[in-house]
Amino acid sequence: MTSALFPTYARADLAFTRGEGAWLTAENGDRYLDFGAGVAVLSLGHNHPHLVEALKRAAESPWHVSNLYRIPQAERLAERLCTATFADLVFFVNSGAEAVECAIKTARKYHAANGQPERYRLITFEGAFHGRTLATIAAGGNAKYLEGFGPPLEGFDQVPFGDFEAVEAAITNETAGVLLEPIQGEGGLRVFSAAFLTKLRALCDARGLLLVFDEVQCGVGRAGTFLACEHAGVAPDIAALAKGLGGGFPIGACLSTREAAKGMTLGAHGSTFGGNPLAASVGAAVLDIVLGEGFLARVARLGALLRQRLAELEDRYPAIIEEVRGEGLMFGLKTRIPNGDFAAAARAQGLLTVLAGDNVVRLLPPLIIDEADIAEAVSRLSAACARLAAPAEKVGAA
Numbered sequence: 001m002t003s004a005l006f007p008t009y010a011r012a013d014l015a016f017t018r019g020e021g022a023w024l025t026a027e028n029g030d031r032y033l034d035f036g037a038g039v040a041v042l043s044l045g046h047n048h049p050h051l052v053e054a055l056k057r058a059a060e061s062p063w064h065v066s067n068l069y070r071i072p073q074a075e076r077l078a079e080r081l082c083t084a085t086f087a088d089l090v091f092f093v094n095s096g097a098e099a100v101e102c103a104i105k106t107a108r109k110y111h112a113a114n115g116q117p118e119r120y121r122l123i124t125f126e127g128a129f130h131g132r133t134l135a136t137i138a139a140g141g142n143a144k145y146l147e148g149f150g151p152p153l154e155g156f157d158q159v160p161f162g163d164f165e166a167v168e169a170a171i172t173n174e175t176a177g178v179l180l181e182p183i184q185g186e187g188g189l190r191v192f193s194a195a196f197l198t199k200l201r202a203l204c205d206a207r208g209l210l211l212v213f214d215e216v217q218c219g220v221g222r223a224g225t226f227l228a229c230e231h232a233g234v235a236p237d238i239a240a241l242a243k244g245l246g247g248g249f250p251i252g253a254c255l256s257t258r259e260a261a262k263g264m265t266l267g268a269h270g271s272t273f274g275g276n277p278l279a280a281s282v283g284a285a286v287l288d289i290v291l292g293e294g295f296l297a298r299v300a301r302l303g304a305l306l307r308q309r310l311a312e313l314e315d316r317y318p319a320i321i322e323e324v325r326g327e328g329l330m331f332g333l334k335t336r337i338p339n340g341d342f343a344a345a346a347r348a349q350g351l352l353t354v355l356a357g358d359n360v361v362r363l364l365p366p367l368i369i370d371e372a373d374i375a376e377a378v379s380r381l382s383a384a385c386a387r388l389a390a391p392a393e394k395v396g397a398a
C-alpha cells in the first residue's frame with residue numbers, strides 16, 4: 001500500500017463503503033460487527049437516522065460563522081451539558097486533545113486569577129493518555145509519544161496508577177490540581193475505584209487543588225452514566241469530553257464549574273472552529289438520544305450482560321484471556337497472547353476491536369447495540385479464542 005498520508009498509523013488493509021448501526025461493510029462486501037466504533041466515537045453507531053437528519057438540516061443553514069458571533073446551537077448544547085453534569089460553563093473545541101488542553105489551561109489560569117501563578121503543575125497517573133498535542137503528550141508521559149519532539153512541556157508530575165500516598169507526596173506549593181481519566185482508555189481500561197476518587201476529591205478540597213477529569217473516552221454515556229465519574233458519585237471541577245459527543249462529527253468540550261473557570265475571561269482562549277453550528281447541531285442530536293428516557297439505564301444493563309458473557313469466555317479460555325476490565329460498554333480484555341494477535345483473530349471472524357496498552361484488546365461497541373449484537377460478538381470472540389487455543393491444545397495432547 002503506497003499512500004500520500006503520513007505513515008504514522010498501522011492500518012488494517014480494510015476500507016468500508018457502508019455502515020448501519022453496529023455493522024460495517026467492506027469494499028469486498030465482507031460484513032463486520034464494529035466493536036471499536038471508531039475508537040469510542042460512534043456512540044450511536046453508523047449513520048444513525050437522527051444524526052443524519054440533524055446533519056442534513058444543519059447543512060442547509062450557515063455551516064460556520066466563527067465565534068465572532070453568537071451561535072445559538074452552541075449556547076443550547078452548552079446549557080444541556082451543564083444541566084446533565086456538574087458544570088456551569090462550557091468551551092467547545094474540535095477534538096479530545098484540544099478539550100484536555102483547554103482543561104489544563106483553565107486549571108492553570110484559575111490559580112493565576114487567584115494571585116498564585118506559580119501553581120501551574122498537574123499531578124497525572126502512569127498509563128494515562130490525554131492526546132497528541134505537545135501539552136497532552138507531556139501530561140500523558142508516555143516516553144514513546146514524547147521521543148524526538150524536544151523538551152516536554154513543563155508542569156506534569158506523574159505518580160503510579162491509583163497510588164493515593166504518592167499523590168499526597170507529589171503535592172507542592174506549585175501544584176494546581178490532579179488530572180486523570182476515571183477509566184483509562186489507551187492505557188488498558190484501568191478503572192479508578194470509587195473509594196480512590198472520593199479520597200482524591202476530599203484531598204483536592206482540603207489542599208485547594210482542582211480535580212480535572214479527562215472523560216474524552218469514558219464520557220457521554222459510555223460508562224452507563226453520562227459521565228463515568230458519576231459511578232463514584234464524585235464531581236470534578238473541570239472535565240474534557242470529545243469522542244462520543246459528536247457521534248462521528250468532530251467536537252470536543254471543556255466543562256467547568258463557574259469557580260474553576262474564573263480565569264478564562266475575555267480573550268483568554270479561542271478556537272476558530274470550536275462549537276460551530278454543524279458540530280453543535282450534531283452534538284445536540286447525540287444528546288437527544290443519549291439523554292433520552294431510559295437510554296443510559298439500557299447501556300448499563302447491556303454492559304452488565306456483555307460483562308457476564310466476557311467473564312464466561314475468560315473461564316473457558318484462561319490461556320487466552322487473563323482478565324476482563326471496564327464499566328458500561330467500555331471493556332478491555334487483557335490477553336495472555338499478544339493483543340495484536342487476538343485482535344487479528346477477532347477481525348478474521350468479522351469482529352472489529354481496538355488495541356490498548358498493557359496488552360489489552362478494547363471492546364467499545366456503539367451504545368445502541370442490542371442483545372443480538374452482544375450474542376453475535378461473543379460468538380465471534382469465542383470462535384477467535386477457539387482458533388487461537390487450538391495449536392496450544394495440540395501441543396498439550398502430543
Ligand SMILES: *Cc1c(COP(=O)(O)O)cnc(C)c1O
Pocket residue numbers: 094095096097098100129130131132181185186214215216217218242243
Ligand atoms: C482519544 C483521547 C484523547 C485525545 O483525543 P483526540 O480527539 O485524538 O485528540 C484524550 N484523552 C483521552 C482519554 C482519549 O481517549
